[in-house]
Amino acid sequence: MSNKITAGLDGSGADTASADWAAEEAELRGAGLELLHVEDWPEYAPFALPLPEARRxxxxxLLADTRKRLERAHPALAVHTRRIDGxxxxxxxxxxAAEAELLVLGSRRLGAVAGFLVGSTGSDTLPRTETPVVLVRAAPPTGATAGRKGDGGPVVLAVDLRxxxxxxxxxxxxxxHRRSxxxxxxxxxxxxxxxxYAPALDPGVGQExxxxxxxxLRELLSPWRSKYPRLAIDPRPVIGRPAVQILEAATDAEIVVVGRRVRRAALGSHIGPxxxxxxxHATSPVAVVAHD
Structure with missing residues (x-):
């Protein structure tokens, strides 16, 4: 694994925020940034296929314009581009992703109720890699900057104690730690x-x-408190629907971290509900980390 972050570009407009986020993350890590485009143009009708020269x-x-924009904003950052067929x-x-510390992809806004669209490319890529994948939201219609908030919000981690x-x-x-x-x-x-009905029979059941x-949770966090003694860690075990509780906690988060259990079988769901x-539905960038 090299000291770089890879950001996938598809030219849809949803990857502008993800490229910006990846550049800032690379600076935080002291890593290089690779901008990657995978060519996957339709070969058959009814889709039009650009000529090879026009496609290239x-x-x-796309790669050159994004690189120039990021180099202007981050003069000290080493930005490289790569085009591959796949x-x-x-x-x-x-x-x-196997060659990088992190893979960053963009997602599109669907609306306040529907949330965000993680396209088939992102959903299909997640089960295929054990490298952490970060999904960054497209900029809102108001023109405000999406992705990193920079307002002192927390990193929110969702865990399953089992x-x-x-x-x-x-x-x-x-x-x-990087963001302090x-x-x-x-x-x-x-x-x-x-x-x-247990709380009605015994009001102490819920508290117990x-x-x-x-x-x-505190026991699991104990070694991490020792490793990061200056890091403020706030454990929040809550009773209620997990997804709702996580999204509520993540309202002002810098980044939300969730897990994906590694499954070796070809069949079955690889991303839990x-x-x-x-x-x-999270408005902040979401990091999906594979785990056993």
């Missing part, structure tokens, strides 16, 4: 229906569950 020129212009695009992006969260803790702690901002660790837990979750919901 369009791609070169079908499917997701396989090509995954191969490029999983091995070491990769998630390592990534989130380092992101918060707090780390909020959220574990949302929905009680099974059998317990739905919450106390147990907090104790477990909570991660899927956060990917499509």
């Amino acid at each position: 020129r369009w791609t070169d212009d 079908r499917p695009v997701s396989d090509a992006l995954a191969a490029a 999983s091995n969260c070491d990769r998630l803790f390592a990534f989130a702690c380092e992101e918060a 901002c707090p780390l909020v660790v959220v574990h949302g837990w929905s009680p099974p229906p059998v317990l739905s 569950i919450a106390d147990g979750l907090e104790a477990t 909570i991660t899927h919901a956060v990917m499509h």
Whole structure:
């Protein structure tokens, strides 16, 4: 793995914010930035296929223009470009991600209710790589800058206490440390229906569950507090629908970190429902980190 961040460009306009975010992240990490475009033009009717020369020129212009813009904004940043052929695009992006610290992709805004569209390329790439993938939102219609907020918001980490969260803790702690901002660790837990009437029978049941979750979470965080003694870590075990609780905590986040369990089987879901919901509805950049 080289000391670089790779940002995928598709020319749709959704990748402007993601390229900006990737450049700032590369500066924070002291890494280089690679701008990557994967050519995947339709070959058959009814889609029109540009001539090879026009296709190549369009791609070169996209990469060159983005590189010049970022070099003006970040004079000390080493920016490189690469154009590769790949079908499917997701396989090509995954191969490029294996050589990078981070893969950054853009997503489009759908609306206040629908959230954001993580296209098929992003959704197909995630299961194919164990490199962290960051999804950055397109700029809002008002013209305000999307992506990094820079207003002192926290890094928000969503964890499942039943999983091995070491990769998630390592990534989130380092992101918060780089930004000198707090780390909020959220574990949302929905009680099974059998317990739905328990609080009415014993008002202390809910508090007892919450106390147990907090104790477990604090124990898991103990070694990370030792490793990052100056990092403010705020554990938040909450009872309720996990996705809702995470999105609420992430309202003003610098970045939201969620997990994706590594599955070796070809069949079955590779992105859990909570991660899927956060990917499509969080307004902040979302980092998806693979874990065992």
